[in-house]
Amino acid sequence: MNIREDFSYLREHPDQTYVDSACVSLKPDVVLKSMNRYYEDFPACGGGRSGHELGRKTSESFEAARRQVQKFLGAKRSSEIIFTRNTTEGINLVARSFPFEHRCVLTSDKEHNSNYIPWLRLSKQGFKHLRVSTKEGVLDMDEYKRLLEEHEVDLVAINHVSNLDGIVNQVKELARIAHRHGARILVDGAQSAGHLPVDVRKLQADFFVCSGHKMFGPSGTGVLYGKREELVRLEPFLVGGDTVEDVTPEEVVWADLPHRFEAGLQDYAGVIGFGQACDYAAKLKLKRIDAHGRKLREALQSVLEPYGRLLGSADHRSSILTLLPENIDAHELSLLLGQHGIFVRSGTFCCHSWFHKHDVPAALRFSLHAYNTDEDIERIRKVLEGPLSGVLSKK
Amino acid sequence: MGMICLVALVVFAVLGIFSARHRPLAKEAFRCVFRKATLRKCDTGLDSRIKTSVSGVFFKAHPKAGSFVFKHFTVISWIFTILFFASLASTAIGGYNYWMYGNCNGPGEDGFCIFDPTSSHQGFSDVSEEGCTAPDLLNSYLTMEGKNTSTFLDFSQGEQNTMVFFGCYACEYTRKAYPTLMRVADREDVGLVFAHFPVKNQSTGFSEVVNCLYKENPSLVRSFNDAVFSQPIDALDARAALDSIGAPTQDVLACAQSSDAQAYADRQFSQVEATGIYGTPTVFINGEPVVGPKPYRIYRRLLR
Numbered sequence: 001m002n003i004r005e006d007f008s009y010l011r012e013h014p015d016q017t018y019v020d021s022a023c024v025s026l027k028p029d030v031v032l033k034s035m036n037r038y039y040e041d042f043p044a045c046g047g048g049r050s051g052h053e054l055g056r057k058t059s060e061s062f063e064a065a066r067r068q069v070q071k072f073l074g075a076k077r078s079s080e081i082i083f084t085r086n087t088t089e090g091i092n093l094v095a096r097s098f099p100f101e102h103r104c105v106l107t108s109d110k111e112h113n114s115n116y117i118p119w120l121r122l123s124k125q126g127f128k129h130l131r132v133s134t135k136e137g138v139l140d141m142d143e144y145k146r147l148l149e150e151h152e153v154d155l156v157a158i159n160h161v162s163n164l165d166g167i168v169n170q171v172k173e174l175a176r177i178a179h180r181h182g183a184r185i186l187v188d189g190a191q192s193a194g195h196l197p198v199d200v201r202k203l204q205a206d207f208f209v210c211s212g213h214k215m216f217g218p219s220g221t222g223v224l225y226g227k228r229e230e231l232v233r234l235e236p237f238l239v240g241g242d243t244v245e246d247v248t249p250e251e252v253v254w255a256d257l258p259h260r261f262e263a264g265l266q267d268y269a270g271v272i273g274f275g276q277a278c279d280y281a282a283k284l285k286l287k288r289i290d291a292h293g294r295k296l297r298e299a300l301q302s303v304l305e306p307y308g309r310l311l312g313s314a315d316h317r318s319s320i321l322t323l324l325p326e327n328i329d330a331h332e333l334s335l336l337l338g339q340h341g342i343f344v345r346s347g348t349f350c351c352h353s354w355f356h357k358h359d360v361p362a363a364l365r366f367s368l369h370a371y372n373t374d375e376d377i378e379r380i381r382k383v384l385e386g387p388l389s390g391v392l393s394k395k
Numbered sequence: 396m397g398m399i400c401l402v403a404l405v406v407f408a409v410l411g412i413f414s415a416r417h418r419p420l421a422k423e424a425f426r427c428v429f430r431k432a433t434l435r436k437c438d439t440g441l442d443s444r445i446k447t448s449v450s451g452v453f454f455k456a457h458p459k460a461g462s463f464v465f466k467h468f469t470v471i472s473w474i475f476t477i478l479f480f481a482s483l484a485s486t487a488i489g490g491y492n493y494w495m496y497g498n499c500n501g502p503g504e505d506g507f508c509i510f511d512p513t514s515s516h517q518g519f520s521d522v523s524e525e526g527c528t529a530p531d532l533l534n535s536y537l538t539m540e541g542k543n544t545s546t547f548l549d550f551s552q553g554e555q556n557t558m559v560f561f562g563c564y565a566c567e568y569t570r571k572a573y574p575t576l577m578r579v580a581d582r583e584d585v586g587l588v589f590a591h592f593p594v595k596n597q598s599t600g601f602s603e604v605v606n607c608l609y610k611e612n613p614s615l616v617r618s619f620n621d622a623v624f625s626q627p628i629d630a631l632d633a634r635a636a637l638d639s640i641g642a643p644t645q646d647v648l649a650c651a652q653s654s655d656a657q658a659y660a661d662r663q664f665s666q667v668e669a670t671g672i673y674g675t676p677t678v679f680i681n682g683e684p685v686v687g688p689k690p691y692r693i694y695r696r697l698l699r
Contacts, residue, residue, distance in 0.1 A: 389462075
């Protein structure tokens with residue numbers, strides 16, 4: 001798979017290796033052009049606010065993007081697609097609006113802060129926040145089942161692919177078990193959407209959240225998918241313009257889905273770009289992207305293994321590889337790699353709780369995507385074995 | 396490695412005065428230093444960024460050099476920090492000395508001063524230079540205490556401060572100091588005492604002339620000095636100077652030729668020499684010696 005020519009950044013920087021796609025992916029020209037087209041050709045208010053042609057075109061493009069995302073995620077209806085700024089906003093929306101009955105939430109012990117802090121905050125208000133432990137990054141299914149049996153859980157909030165170690169959770173199985181115990185499931189798909197095939201109905205997710213910026217789309221875009229019957233139970237979180245059908249001194253008549261959850265002027269350019277990103281990813285075929293990522297990840301694994309410990313079980317990783325380097329600070333190593341044109345992320349990847357629990361210092365994360373190639377892996381190997389060999393120590 | 400943040404703090408703080416871009420870096424450096432001082436780890440990452448940036452420069456030159464700098468950065472940063480603060484202290488001391496004494500190296504010292512690269516505040520004419528018939532210096536220690544000043548030309552009239560000025564009409568440094576000294580005399584509550592101390596051949600005989608002029612009409616001495624100091628060094632002309640100020644030229648010159656005047660000048664020379672003078676101009680302000688042409692503030696500082 002060689003799609004580097006689709007990306008202006010890679011055309012202009014052929015000697016650089018970008019392996020930080022888990023933070024933000026690069027954007028193909030087709031996405032950038034679609035966004036520019038909005039600003040150049042019909043930069044107007046959408047959502048039916050303005051009746052002129054430009055406004056109409058904006059609304060049509062916006063809703064077309066919604067259908068593109070619906071198709072991409074396999075949702076039944078476009079009204080089940082709510083545009084947000086990112087995964088974080090989607091999770092917070094559910095956390096604030098979900099009609100908790102038993103005030104009990106279950107997550108893993110390895111969640112991104114965005115899928116941890118909202119529940120931690122609720123736990124300060126008397127909620128129960130249960131955490132399933134992971135071993136070598138893999139969820140302990142026995143403990144998962146046990147916790148669901150012993151507690152009346154309202155909502156399971158779990159990542160599809162971990163941003164920490166790339167481990168893929170068997171979400172379909174988790175959803176089946178959750179439903180059997182009367183719990184709903186919210187799937188954090190930030191690292192899965194755009195990297196592997198996602199069908200929210202096949203996954204049986206009640207809610208699914210993801211970000212546009214991690215799957216070729218612009219930053220500031222995201223989506224909350226929810227089954228219609230679940231979304232209608234949510235009380236709108238952010239309210240204001242466009243969220244209402246009517247307002248009287250005594251009551252509010254909420255707009256229908258999805259608009260009741262999309263307050264204020266929307267990021268039209270961003271959403272249009274997001275829709276294009278979905279089409280672009282679908283055109284590449286998610287199965288191919290997934291296979292390509294795993295293949296490169298395996299090659300990278302053999303390059304990195306001598307330099308420290310790789311987090312997570314090797315059998316369950318996607319295209320993310322996280323290294324705890326030996327005898328060198330991860331931040332410093334990432335800066336040194338950056339000086340040689342290799343861009344990785346170092347730190348705790350917004351998983352502070354996991355790092356505290358395991359008393360582990362900062363790590364180095366390599367996250368691959370469809371535009372990475374064997375040359376990127378080779379470049380990494382050359383730098384580690386060449387200029388940086390003097391500062392690295394092998395196991 | 397946190398030591399490097401201390402240097403970064405000073406550098407970025409100074410740069411931050413002029414550049415908004417450096418202020419966040421100064422804040423980061425301060426946080427880093429504060430945390431280190433309270434025995435905690437630096438959490439801004441500034442120390443790592445500095446380490447990798449500096450190592451990166453060496454990596455570009457040669458991987459081995461980069462590795463060496465990277466691996467030994469803690470020691471290198473300690474050495475650099477110590478050198479930085481040592482040079483900062485040295486600069487501060489030099490600056491203080493320059494402000495106080497017009498010379499980076501301290502009072503009465505010579506040697507290069509970065510704040511005075513042309514040594515304009517340090518020069519003096521050595522009393523042992525060519526043509527000078529001065530005997531050996533009685534003492535290298537400059538003092539007016541207990542010295543006989545009977546032959547000095549005294550213009551003071553009960554002012555709070557006394558400025559004793561020894562200079563040579565042909566000395567370029569005396570000429571440089573003269574306008575400043577006269578400004579001090581005019582503006583401040585200072586009583587002036589003057590004695591010509593010839594160190595150059597061109598000014599031979601001028602002590603007698605000015606002493607005689609003082610005897611004749613003390614109020615003309617200032618004008619005479621102004622006139623002589625404005626003449627070219629190699630064309631000093633006492634007669635022309637006297638004429639230009641309306642002095643009784645013939646009488647003054649006749650007096651200067653007398654044996655009494657010469658004996659007086661010799662006594663005066665010895666009395667000046669006895670103060671330990673080693674160069675002109677030498678000024679004693681309230682007994683405090685200053686050698687060489689200095690900025691106004693130096694003299695001002697010594698006044699009560």
